Amino acid sequence: MKRLPGMHLVLLALLFALSSIHYAASDAIYDKFVECLLCHSNTSDQISSIVFSPENPSYKSVLLNYIRNLRFTTAKTPKPAIIVTPTSEAHVQAAVICAKSNNLLMKVRSGGHDYEGISYISNGTFIILDMFNLRAIDINIADESAIVQAGATLGELYYSIWEKSKVHGFPAGVCPTVGVGGHISGGGYGNMLRKYGLTIDHVYDAKIVDVNGRILDRYAMGDLFWAIRGGGGASFGVILSYSLKLVQVPEIVTYFRVMKTLAQNATDVVYQWQYAMQKIDNDLFIRLLLQPVNSDTKGQKTLRVSFIGNFLGDADRLINVMSEGLPELGLKKEDCMEMSWIESMLVWANFDQGTPPSAFLNRTYDSNFLKRKSDYVNKPISKAGLDSIWKKMIALGKTGLVFNSYGGRMSEIPEDETPFPHRAGNLYKIQYSVNWEDGGIDAESKYLDQIRQLYSFMTPFVSNNPRESYLNYRDLDIGVTDNGRNGYNEALVYGRKYFKGNFDRLVAVKSAVDPDNFFRNEQSIPLQPSKGNNRK
Structure with a gap:
């Protein structure tokens, strides 16, 4: 097609006009919101330090400071029209009132660790209420x-x-x-x-x-x-x-980390661990970290299992507990590190032993490109089943698993006492984990496909009807809602997985306290069908 003389000037003018309209619209949203905020709280001398528009020089740093998943830091990631960083409870009250009166979707962020970023991204116009200043x-x-x-x-x-x-x-x-x-x-x-x-x-x-x-x-x-x-x-x-x-907590707690490969009988220990943790001393928690790693044979992979233990007591008593409850691990006194509770939490957080507790005051975090998923296991996986899982993990190459032991006090509490239903009946919870460093779309597609393949492969070994998931390991793969007319049925898909029989009680609470569905996201609790869910 032959370009007409001056067409490029027309296009540039059109783009400039559209850009001007965009910024004018953004300014209008900001101005109306701030005007409302001033009417509902004493913020006249604080506006510039607690309300940020995209034109504010600090906007980008405020937005990025609490994004823990680098997948949501790209140029294509939707950005908020406004970020509000309240320093008082009154600011929060005013922000809710003003967001609602201006028909602005509000996302609320406390730490930014939600794996799918739903506390700080959304399609359409939205604002972020970031709570990091309210940390007394x-x-x-x-x-x-x-x-x-x-x-x-x-x-x-x-x-x-x-x-x-x-x-x-x-x-x-x-x-x-x-x-x-x-x-x-x-x-x-x-x-x-x-x-x-x-x-x-x-x-x-x-x-x-x-x-x-x-x-x-x-x-x-x-x-x-x-x-x-x-x-x-x-x-x-x-x-x-x-x-x-x-x-x-006792003055002395004991930490251990014992690693075994498949050649070191890891499968037998994992198999016995499934049974042992249901009846072992409640002072003991053992997490399993399972990762494909290079083997001693050049060019070949194996699976390594790290048995990471936390015991509310000294090493001598721990050795007795393990000798009776899980002798297959072969825990020795020299594997054990006695320390205070705060020191143990530092070690669990991957700080070097001897790091002062003041390290916990550092709010910075090394972010990664990542994806997480979850499952629950309610009957032991056979050794043959475990072997097949190891082979799949090695073939995929990078996705790891974390097994978290259940039982004890957590399992004694009825599943309807709180919305969290995954208590008695589950042996352990699985977290699927994959991190990568390359921000390109090819790398993201590769690793998302990898973790989803492993999740699919695990279907015969985990809970079903529903296949349970943990809310704090947020996973949009298991279902989303657009909060439209079919919101309840859409939410039912993921709601049963997160909450099982508690879902409908949550829906009833939601319908009573937020009948217009102001507080909503891609996996929120919906309104009852009779209440309607249409926000469009």
Whole structure:
């Protein structure tokens, strides 16, 4: 086609006009939101430091500081129209009111570790409410409690406990930069789950901003308090803080890490581990890290299993427990490292032994390109089955598995006491894990295909009807909703996997507290069908 004289000038003019319209629209959204914010909170002298538009020089750093999955840092990743970083509860209330009145989708971010990025990305116009400034922690050793704001990290919580007591801890995750808000609202677990249960089993109160901008506590929430302890907070409101009961820990705990390859009888030990962990001492938790690695034979691969243990007691007692409960591992005294609880949490977080607890105050994190998935195993996998899994992993090349032992106190609590249903009946939870460094689309396609192949291969060995998944290992592969007219049926697909029989109770709570479905995302709790779900 022959280009007409001056057409390129016309095209440039058109592009400029469209760009101007885009920025004008962005400015209009920002101006209306700020005007509303000023009307509903005392923020006139803080606007420039807590509300960021894309034109603000700090916008990019504020956005990227809490993105932990590099897959969502590309130029094509949808960006928020506004980022709000509240420094007071009143700011949160005003932000909710103003987002709703301006028909803006709000994403709430505490630590940014959600694997699919749904706390900070979305199609269409949206804003981020980033809670990182709200991270106060109040420890009361006299009544063994803590009040923790949603923007605090687990590392900051552990450090604050350690400052006040050397014989108290809290049963939560081992990654210190995970935000408290998301971790607890999705269930939360750590290496004391067999002794003390899940993180949510130690929440006795909370504060949340509801869709009308009101601050509610446990007694004002009613059934909503049940929902936000394992059902996810982002479907119901903005969690401000949790009130937690601390747990007692011994002065000495013991950590071990024993690695075995297939040539070192790893399959037999894994097979016995499946049976042993259901009846072994509740003071013991053993995680299995399974990875394809190079073998001693050049050019060949094998599978390595790391048995990582946390024992609430000294090494001598641990050796006795292991000799009776899992002798196949052959744990020796020299494999064991005795230390304080805070030191053990540092080691679990991959810090070198001897690192001071102040390292937990560092909120930076080495991000990766990554994908995670999850499964639950409710009957032991045979040795033949394990062998087939190892062969598949070696053939695929990079995707690893993490087996987390269940049983103990966590399994004694009824599955409807909280929305988290994966308790009695499950032997262990599986996390699928793959990281890569190349940001190209070919690498992403390769590794996403790899982890999905392994997930498909595992179908005969894991739970079914439903195939269970863990909410905090967010996985959009298992279903999404566009929050339209068919929202309930779409959500039912992933909702049963995350919540089993608790799903419909969560739907009832959602319909009561947020009848217009303001708080929504790609895997949120939907409204009841009779309420309608159409946001379009």
